[in-house]
Amino acid sequence: MRIGAHVDSTDPLGEAAARGAETVQFFLTDPQAWKDPEPRADADAVRATDIDVYIHAPYRINVATLNNRIRIPSRKLLLTHAQGAAALGAKGLIVHGGHVGKGEDVAVGFDNWRKTFEYGAKAGGFPTPILIENTAGGDNACARRFDALARLWEAIGDYDVGFCLDTCHAYAGGEDLLDAVDRIKAITGRIDLIHANDSKDPFDSGRDRHDNLGAGTIDPELIVAVVRAAGAPVVVETPGGVAGQGADIEFLRDRLGR
Numbered sequence: 001m002r003i004g005a006h007v008d009s010t011d012p013l014g015e016a017a018a019r020g021a022e023t024v025q026f027f028l029t030d031p032q033a034w035k036d037p038e039p040r041a042d043a044d045a046v047r048a049t050d051i052d053v054y055i056h057a058p059y060r061i062n063v064a065t066l067n068n069r070i071r072i073p074s075r076k077l078l079l080t081h082a083q084g085a086a087a088l089g090a091k092g093l094i095v096h097g098g099h100v101g102k103g104e105d106v107a108v109g110f111d112n113w114r115k116t117f118e119y120g121a122k123a124g125g126f127p128t129p130i131l132i133e134n135t136a137g138g139d140n141a142c143a144r145r146f147d148a149l150a151r152l153w154e155a156i157g158d159y160d161v162g163f164c165l166d167t168c169h170a171y172a173g174g175e176d177l178l179d180a181v182d183r184i185k186a187i188t189g190r191i192d193l194i195h196a197n198d199s200k201d202p203f204d205s206g207r208d209r210h211d212n213l214g215a216g217t218i219d220p221e222l223i224v225a226v227v228r229a230a231g232a233p234v235v236v237e238t239p240g241g242v243a244g245q246g247a248d249i250e251f252l253r254d255r256l257g258r
């Protein structure tokens, strides 16, 4: 399986080379902004690379919310980032599962996800596979607990939608990693990408703070076991730049015997 890292978007191919990465993930815009991606000067090189390219959608996106002023622009932003990702030949656009507000019915959130894919279909389909990522926090999240994930997939499973499993988010979100891959595949039928991250916070803390493999609260062998069971490409979203992420990539390759 191919292993790499989430890197700064200025020179993703250079960052990937510095880490010996076979996969690379980056943002197309400031992840905190509501901005459509701009054409990139390195688009030809990114399209031509042997490295598997993944794009992470902005954090602002919440297509599940009942708030029109966030939900409608979120759908549009998901589409424009999928178009930007397609222009780079990306294998997937990763987006967080989103949530509804306190006291609101999460069933509406699942239906809003369905409407998002309906919206995409009307535009001719999302031009890059959408990979929904599990999240660590919130009581009204669509993809924190796997029981919610099952309800989400009941709503959207007929569309071609993929899944990205983040080990930090699952653990901090209160899901046991030991059999996580089997339980997810029973729901989604697929895992397209692993975000292999340790967690600074304890099990079920609901907090989302990544750490280098072996430096946090998760048994690193458990992360290796998840990666092996999933058999999917891997991105580390860990701190420490070239040295920190390079060591995490090496750790995984060593443990996986490759």
Ligand SMILES: [Zn+2]
Residues within 6 Å of the ligand: 133, 166, 195, 237
């Ligand atoms: Zn992640």
